[in-house]
Amino acid sequence: MNYNPYFANPYMAQNPNYGNQYQQAQSNQTSFIGVQNEQEARTYPVAPGNSITFRDESQPYIYTKAMGYSPLDRPTFEKYRLVKEGEANATESSETASKEKEIDLSIYATKDEIKPITEQITAILKDISALKEKTKKKVIREVEVDDE
Amino acid sequence: MMNNVGSLMQMLSQMKQNPQKFLSQRFNIPENIGNDPQNILQHLLNSGQVSQSQINSAMQARKFFTK
Numbered sequence: 001m002n003y004n005p006y007f008a009n010p011y012m013a014q015n016p017n018y019g020n021q022y023q024q025a026q027s028n029q030t031s032f033i034g035v036q037n038e039q040e041a042r043t044y045p046v047a048p049g050n051s052i053t054f055r056d057e058s059q060p061y062i063y064t065k066a067m068g069y070s071p072l073d074r075p076t077f078e079k080y081r082l083v084k085e086g087e088a089n090a091t092e093s094s095e096t097a098s099k100e101k102e103i104d105l106s107i108y109a110t111k112d113e114i115k116p117i118t119e120q121i122t123a124i125l126k127d128i129s130a131l132k133e134k135t136k137k138k139v140i141r142e143v144e145v146d147d148e
Numbered sequence: 149m150m151n152n153v154g155s156l157m158q159m160l161s162q163m164k165q166n167p168q169k170f171l172s173q174r175f176n177i178p179e180n181i182g183n184d185p186q187n188i189l190q191h192l193l194n195s196g197q198v199s200q201s202q203i204n205s206a207m208q209a210r211k212f213f214t215k
């Protein structure tokens with residue numbers, strides 16, 4: 001049977017102020033409800049189509065619990081961590097600093113250290129190419145002598 | 149008058165005998181909801197018998213008295 005709880009309610013017919021109360025409840029959603037822990041927020045009764053925001057009184061967390069328009073819908077529960085603006089920046093900068101500390105820079109060579117090695121390698125390469133040329137010329141001469 | 153007093157007395161005796169059953173019948177709470185107050189409150193909300201603000205007030209009062 002398709003049952004709509006809002007229209008088939010004998011209490012509404014008996015109490016003419018009920019509609020006003022319900023509308024008031026719908027609009028009064030701005031304040032936080034204090035809870036001791038997450039479990040209390042999870043089990044807190046919430047009306048269909050309504051959303052409640054909770055503030056954890058023992059830990060820096062904010063919870064929201066929202067119900068769908070049908071009582072059969074599963075409630076949506078979300079958890080947020082409360083962080084002060086200044087504290088958030090301090091935490092981020094300290095995290096970056098600690099990451100930099102983690103990288104061991106001693107295993108890397110500096111540009112100044114690499115420069116003489118590069119020069120040495122260039123000189124060796126020049127010598128090799130010069131040797132190659134000499135060998136080439138020598139081989140050509142030997143071939144010419146053999147031909148004669 | 150006598151009839152009213154009689155029904156009132158009957159209601160009181162029912163409430164004395166089994167308060168939970170009396171309240172369940174009074175607020176149309178199905179038996180399968182069980183004894184859990186949270187479930188009963190959720191049913192009252194779902195059926196529109198109480199509003200969210202009434203629940204909030206009741207929960208605040210409960211918190212105040214159980215501290």
